[in-house]
Amino acid sequence: ALNFNAGPAALPEWALKEAQNELLNFRNTGMSVMELSHRSKDYEAVHNEAQSLLRSLLSISDEYEILFLQGGASLQFSMIPMNLLQEGQTAYYTLTGSWAEKALQEAVKVGKAEIAVSSKENNYKNIPVLDATSIPSDAAYVHITSNNTIYGTQWKQFPTGLNVPLIADMSSDILCKPLNMEQFDMIYAGAQKNLGPSGVTVVIMKKELLERSSDSLPTMLNYNTHAKNNSLYNTPPTFGIYLLSLVLRWVTDQGGLEAIEKKNELKASLLYNEIDNSNGFYNGHAELDSRSTMNVTFTLNSEEATKSFLAQAKEAGFVGLNGHRSVGGCRASIYNAVPYENVERLAQFMSDFRKNY
């Protein structure tokens, strides 16, 4: 399939084949990795490999904890304020799309949370500028969504000059390019786009933030529980973490994040060039300086043209090109694992469709 799904999304074929090869007999254990005890040495090696590959790909220092949690990025929308937003403090959210809105909605259930800046009036077509001086120095944290999966926008330069912790939901663009982890106090991502299958959520957070969590929190919702137990307090999603380790090996073998970034830019430019050279036949949703390299969102001139485009694309074997139900139109998700050739085929299809329509 020519898979352009937004998530769960295409995974590297190498990782899936490797998992297939060792599915029934994992590294001479005579069992599937799914059948191993999460307390066994064999599983522990997988768990620790996933952590250490992430640490080296993102150059994460010992100041940060790497956690493998469950509940998706959505549970982080609640856990973040529950653990990090203290009485008398305010958390600030940048509103850049539906996921950012959801994160804010959960925060106001827990404590005081406000909008730092928003591009909602512009139908989330751009990433607004966050003025660091507008954030009081006693704020709990600032939350951003690094890539807006539904609208196809992405932060190009992260906020600087903040005197408070910066937290980013990187669910749809983690590992798409090198990252200066020092800019962040916490990042998190549901795995099902650039990291692996759904079921595991990666949280990378500064150890000093752990001091904020109150002992009165439910055990499973307290970051300290997971940090103290190497994310093995209860049964982790072992198969998901195993696949994560394979995806991270694949990313490393590709040449790491610099190489991945180059490939992602080439892939994205194939589609954006087609949009820009179509004389208005295709209209990109995102403003030029906010365009995502992960989710390319566009509409056609009419409802009818959009319908016809999607129907013919489906016929031609393209999967997942429908825009999110809240914005309509089309969206091509071109995460790390989507092969360059598949994006080339989509660009060609867009060009042919335009000429024939």
Ligand code: PLP
């Ligand atoms: N944040 C972003 C940016 C997303 O794209 C998504 C899902 O697509 C979520 C959060 C929600 O993630 P989950 O389904 O893992 O809760």
